[in-house]
Amino acid sequence: MVQSRSGGARRGTTAAESGPMSIGAVLNLLRDEFPEVTISKIRFLESEGLVEPQRTPSGYRKFGPADVERLSRVLRLQRDHYLPLKVIREQLDALDRGEEIRLPGPAKPSDALDPFDPVDGDRGADADGGGGANGSGRPRTTRVGREELLAAAEADEEQLAEWESYGLIGPARDGGYDAEAVTIARIVADLGRYGLEPRHLRVVKASAEREAGLVEQVVAPLRRHRNPQTRAHAESTARELATLAVRLHAALVQSALGARLH
Incomplete structure (x- = not known):
């Protein structure tokens, strides 16, 4: 089930439990929490190996509830912690192995992107x-x-x-x-x-x-x-x-x- 920032269940996620979904249906589910997400973004995350939806014989993507939750986690880590995809992939792999992960505190955009602040503090x-x-x-x-x-x-x-x-x-x-x-x-x-x-x-x-x-x-x-x-x-x-x-x-x-x- 897709979780909100506070960890609670979000409205409209019951559709994720009804069976495999198209990429468009997944986009509609994610946009409540991530309004800037696009189909291109989802495809990019798939190409990076961060999510692996099933494919129909004709080649269409079919996402399950676990795929939607995984996408939500990736987008949340990017938004709240500004982690690069390489680190996110390592975090997901650790979770798949049943390991506990420790995340940095929420980052501010100015901390991550301000070109006039030094990177090393x-x-x-x-x-x-x-x-x-x-x-x-x-x-x-x-x-x-x-x-x-x-x-x-x-x-x-x-x-x-x-x-x-x-x-x-x-x-x-x-x-x-x-x-x-x-x-x-x-x-x-x-x-x-x-x-x-x-x-x-x-x-x-x-x-x-x-x-x-x-x-x-x-x-x-x-x-x-x-x-x-x-x-x-x-x-x-x-x-x-x-x-x-x-x-x-x-x-x-x-x-x-x-x-x-x-």
Whole structure:
């Protein structure tokens, strides 16, 4: 039976007990708790081996109650804990073996996706304004590999190669991907589900580069200053300006959409 976030039985799940269901019926059951889930998402999770519905002789998927519960668990782990699919698969395998699993506390989107917060929890500057853990005033970042990036974005190699060909994302010199790359990959993947292709996003990339150029003009003199505290202030100023630029961009898009819809 599909469970709610609080663990209780959800309305409308008795249909899951009546027998094998089509993928459309499963989608209707899941959307009460997961309104953004799509058929493509369910198929992707199947392709990753996280759920294995039966197939009719003609090839149609037939989901049982256990499949629906498994999908719910996967979606809940993604939504509430921001776990990559690789970790989720390990959790499910452990449950299948009858083992107990220990989950981290619920994560906030800002904790997982904020590109201006360091991945490993170190701050960009100490309380006295000095340099961060790496001595430069910039946060240290933890890189992820290509497979981890693909799992986080729920994408395949072909999609990633296309994103890289359009300059939307790229590895660092050591071949790994930083927190910003993970965030971009997730967003680009989500936009793709609405039909927006990488070629459509070149204008967004160009706009971001122009905004970054404006921020750099403001902080460049501070970066060149001989005083270490002033250089550290340049980093915090850059982050603040970047945050304001993102907020302004979002507000302008909302305003432009509002003008077109009225």
